[in-house]
Amino acid sequence: MEKIGKKTWAIAEGYIPKWGHGKEPEFVSHETMCVLNTNEEDAELSVFIYFTDKEPVGPYKIKIPAQRVKHIRFNDLSEPEPIPKGVDFASLVHASLPVIVQHTRLDSRQSENALLSTMAYGE
Numbered sequence: 220m221e222k223i224g225k226k227t228w229a230i231a232e233g234y235i236p237k238w239g240h241g242k243e244p245e246f247v248s249h250e251t252m253c254v255l256n257t258n259e260e261d262a263e264l265s266v267f268i269y270f271t272d273k274e275p276v277g278p279y280k281i282k283i284p285a286q287r288v289k290h291i292r293f294n295d296l297s298e299p300e301p302i303p304k305g306v307d308f309a310s311l312v313h314a315s316l317p318v319i320v321q322h323t324r325l326d327s328r329q330s331e332n333a334l335l336s337t338m339a340y341g342e
Contacts, residue, residue, distance in 0.1 A: 222257055224317035225341030232322070233268075233308040235294055250293040252312070252339070255319040256283040263315040266296070268308050276300055283318060312339070 233250050256262045261284050267277035279296045283289050293302050293310070302308060312320055320339040 222317060224255070224257070224314075224319045226314045226317055227342045228312040228314070228318075228320040228339040229342075230310045230312070230320070230322045230339045233293065233302075233310055234306070235302060235304045237305040251290050251323045252293070252310070253288060253290050253321045253323065254281075254283050254312075254314075255288045255321075256285060256316065258285055258316045258318075260285050260316065262318050264318075265313045267311045267313075268293075268296075268302055269311065271307050276302075278313075283314075 230252065235250055254262075254264065261282055264281040264283060265278035266281060267275050268279070269275045276299060279298065281289075281291060294304075296302055320341065322339050
């Protein structure tokens with residue numbers, strides 16, 4: 220199996236709306252990072268969250284099993300503290316092995332939902 224990816228990823232955009240329309244949990248407004256680990260061993264992630272007006276928070280520790288993909292909702296991160304809703308943030312991901320990171324947002328504040336997805340910046 221080909222091993223691809225980077226060990227450091229940045230997602231400069233982040234915002235979890237305080238409210239939304241639609242059925243839970245599928246249509247709750249959220250930010251998600253999708254992580255692909257093509258390695259033959261588990262990858263350990265350390266995620267740091269950056270804010271406009273306060274010090275960064277982290278690390279949030281996440282394990283991505285070998286040769287698997289995992290979707291991680293920023294809404295669900297709780298240790299060391301939950302990410303506040305209605306606040307701009309960015310994230311920096313450090314992985315123990317090369318992985319691929321993609322960012323997705325579902326904004327359900329309007330009944331016509333908006334979904335966007337983009338690759339994170341890898342280095």
